[in-house]
Amino acid sequence: MLREKKLSTTKSARAIALETLIRVLENGSYSNISLNNNLKHSNLSVADQNLATKIVYGTIQYKIYLEYQLHDLIKSKITEKYLKPLLLMSAYQILFLDKVPNRAVLDEANKLAKQFGKKHSSGFRLVNGILRSLTRRGPILPDKNDLVNYLSVKESFPRWLVEYFISLWGEARTEKILASYNETAKNSVRLSILQDEEKTVAALKQAGYEPTPSKLAANVAILVHGGIASSSLFKQGKLTIQDEAASLVVDAFDFKGNEKVLDACSAPGGKTVQIAEHLQTGEVTALDIHDKKLRLVQQNTKRMNVADKVKTVAIDARKADDYFSKQQFAKILVDAPCSGLGLLRRKPEIRYTKSKNDLFSLAKIQLAILNHVSCLLENDGELIYSTCTISKEEDEDVIRKFLAAHPDFALQPFKLEKISSKTGMLKILPDEYGSDGFFIAKLKLRG
Numbered sequence: 001m002l003r004e005k006k007l008s009t010t011k012s013a014r015a016i017a018l019e020t021l022i023r024v025l026e027n028g029s030y031s032n033i034s035l036n037n038n039l040k041h042s043n044l045s046v047a048d049q050n051l052a053t054k055i056v057y058g059t060i061q062y063k064i065y066l067e068y069q070l071h072d073l074i075k076s077k078i079t080e081k082y083l084k085p086l087l088l089m090s091a092y093q094i095l096f097l098d099k100v101p102n103r104a105v106l107d108e109a110n111k112l113a114k115q116f117g118k119k120h121s122s123g124f125r126l127v128n129g130i131l132r133s134l135t136r137r138g139p140i141l142p143d144k145n146d147l148v149n150y151l152s153v154k155e156s157f158p159r160w161l162v163e164y165f166i167s168l169w170g171e172a173r174t175e176k177i178l179a180s181y182n183e184t185a186k187n188s189v190r191l192s193i194l195q196d197e198e199k200t201v202a203a204l205k206q207a208g209y210e211p212t213p214s215k216l217a218a219n220v221a222i223l224v225h226g227g228i229a230s231s232s233l234f235k236q237g238k239l240t241i242q243d244e245a246a247s248l249v250v251d252a253f254d255f256k257g258n259e260k261v262l263d264a265c266s267a268p269g270g271k272t273v274q275i276a277e278h279l280q281t282g283e284v285t286a287l288d289i290h291d292k293k294l295r296l297v298q299q300n301t302k303r304m305n306v307a308d309k310v311k312t313v314a315i316d317a318r319k320a321d322d323y324f325s326k327q328q329f330a331k332i333l334v335d336a337p338c339s340g341l342g343l344l345r346r347k348p349e350i351r352y353t354k355s356k357n358d359l360f361s362l363a364k365i366q367l368a369i370l371n372h373v374s375c376l377l378e379n380d381g382e383l384i385y386s387t388c389t390i391s392k393e394e395d396e397d398v399i400r401k402f403l404a405a406h407p408d409f410a411l412q413p414f415k416l417e418k419i420s421s422k423t424g425m426l427k428i429l430p431d432e433y434g435s436d437g438f439f440i441a442k443l444k445l446r447g
Contacts, residue, residue: 013048014089014108017055018116021085024060024349031060031349058096059089061182061348064156066091069140073133076126082116083123090131095139102135147171151178157351161341164356168392173431180431181344181351187223188214188435190242190270192304193277200238207231216433217244218251218417237304242270245342245428245438249335249386250274252414252426252442258282259330264317264373267293269300271335276306283309285329289316317369320376327378334373336366338387338394342437345430359393366394370402374409379447382412386440390429395439399425403443412444 016038023029035056039049059066066088078084090109093100109127117123144150148166152159155178165174189211191200197219204211204221209228211221220242228234229241250271257280266272266286275284288294294312301307315323317334339358340350370385377383385402387394403409411424419426421440428438 012108012112013044013052014055014112015115016042016044016052017059017089018082018086018112020052020056021059021089022082024056025063025085025088026081028353031056031347054097055089055092057348059085059092062092062096062156063088063352064158065153066095066156068142068153069095069134070130073130073137078126080117080123083113083126086112086116086123086127087130090127091134094131094135106131106135151175155179155182157181160356161351161354164391169429173429176431177429180434181348183345183434185345186244186434187226187228188242188244189221189223189228189239190217190247190274191219191221191239192237193219194305195238200233203233203238207233214244214418214433216418216428216435217247220244220247235303240270240273240300240304242274243346243436243438244433245435246270246388247274248416248419248426248428248438249333249384249440250278251416252384252440253278253331253333253382255279255282255331260328261285261331261333262320262324262329262373262376263287264320264332264334264369265336266297266312269297271333272297272310273300273304273306275331275333276301276309277304279309282330283311285324286310286312287315287317287320288312289314318365318372321372324376326375327381328376330378330381332373332377332381332383333386334366334369334383335386336369336394336398338362338366338389339391341389341391342428342430342439343388344437346436359391363393363398366398367401370398371405374402374406374445377445379445381445383409383443383445384440385443386438388436388438390427390437390439395427395441396425399441399443408446409443410446412442414442 020035020038023034024031069091070087086109090105093105094102109131110124113124113127142149142153148159148162151162157178165177191197201211209223211223214220214222233239255278259282261275261284263272263275263284263286267288272284272286286297291314294314297312301310339354339362340347344351413422413424424442426440428435430437
């Protein structure tokens with residue numbers, strides 16, 4: 001522990017990357033939290049922070065591919081927990097970072113093996129030998145005749161997920177979806193509708209972000225680089241970081257401006273804020289089971305200048321009908337907890353931590369939330385159900401089961417500025433617009 005703490009204050013981007021990968025791959029930590037904590041205490045330059053970030057996310061993203069490259073080169077048992085992450089991140093640099101010379105990767109790997117290894121460790125010789133063998137041999141792939149195995153390795157996805165996607169969308173579309181997940185995520189921001197959009201866009205241009213309008217969502221700009229969270233535009237609530245597909249959810253409502261709205265699963269508050277921006281005299285009640293997460297909602301509403309329209313309640317959405325009165329809300333949003341299979345571009349480790357059983361267990365929770373909040377909707381009210389996943393079990397199947405049990409609800413077609421749904425259900429796959437994968441269903445309670 002003392003060794004890792006000392007290393008986290010060094011100037012080495014690769015030491016920060018390795019420390020993060022140990023926590024993620026060996027200890028099950030979240031990549032974004034671990035990396036941000038390590039970078040915060042590192043004193044690295046912007047360039048080195050970018051390198052560390054690239055190595056961490058690239059290594060996690062291509063973990064299966066990298067393991068395949070190394071598996072026949074590792075001749076002895078790996079015992080020290082830093083060794084596998086070090087080998088993986090070094091292989092990633094050799095195979096994917098063309099601007100980094102192989103000799104520099106090997107030199108840095110040798111230094112890290114000495115720093116992180118135990119006294120008299122054989123890790124230095126092991127790392128050196130394996131990486132030299134990799135540079136001589138180059139990358140390999142399985143036979144394409146076994147397409148599932150080939151795609152699993154090539155795009156670095158578990159076999160079950162490849163098979164699952166093929167069962168839903170066929171082989172050709174699955175290849176496109178998997179490849180799209182390995183593309184770099186866009187820097188997407190939603191512009192506050194309470195602000196002058198033209199002035200915000202002009203300020204973004206002046207600051208060098210080169211904003212372009214989203215092809216999918218209104219009031220969303222795509223930036224050429226990150227770092228917007230440290231800008232005055234962000235801090236003053238002119239905009240917020242939100243994926244373009246996610247921003248469609250709230251736009252599916254037809255607001256009058258005076259409604260009482262329930263956001264049943266609100267944290268961290270992006271959609272709560274978006275709802276509040278549409279209200280003049282109305283109010284949003286934001287729920288989450290954890291007080292800590294509701295503090296994030298409160299921080300976001302304050303930054304985005306809508307805190308006066310939002311109140312928070314720490315309660316499980318599955319108990320909402322015990323807390324609120326029947327037909328208390330004109331509109332309800334259930335942005336349900338889900339497997340996150342639509343977020344694999346931004347959160348690559350999700351692909352390794354989920355199983356097909358998770359889809360069924362989460363679907364039960366999602367349906368339970370809908371069952372318990374639906375009675376809180378007034379006649380002719382609107383209920384939006386959304387997820388950041390693309391699984392049938394959590395999306396269409398949940399809606400089908402809910403409607404079977406609640407015949408007084410019906411799907412409601414909706415038209416947004418740049419996209420529409422004639423059925424009342426909309427699924428955005430990640431290869432269509434380069435956005436997150438997302439699902440939206442609009443339901444109306446017939447009076």
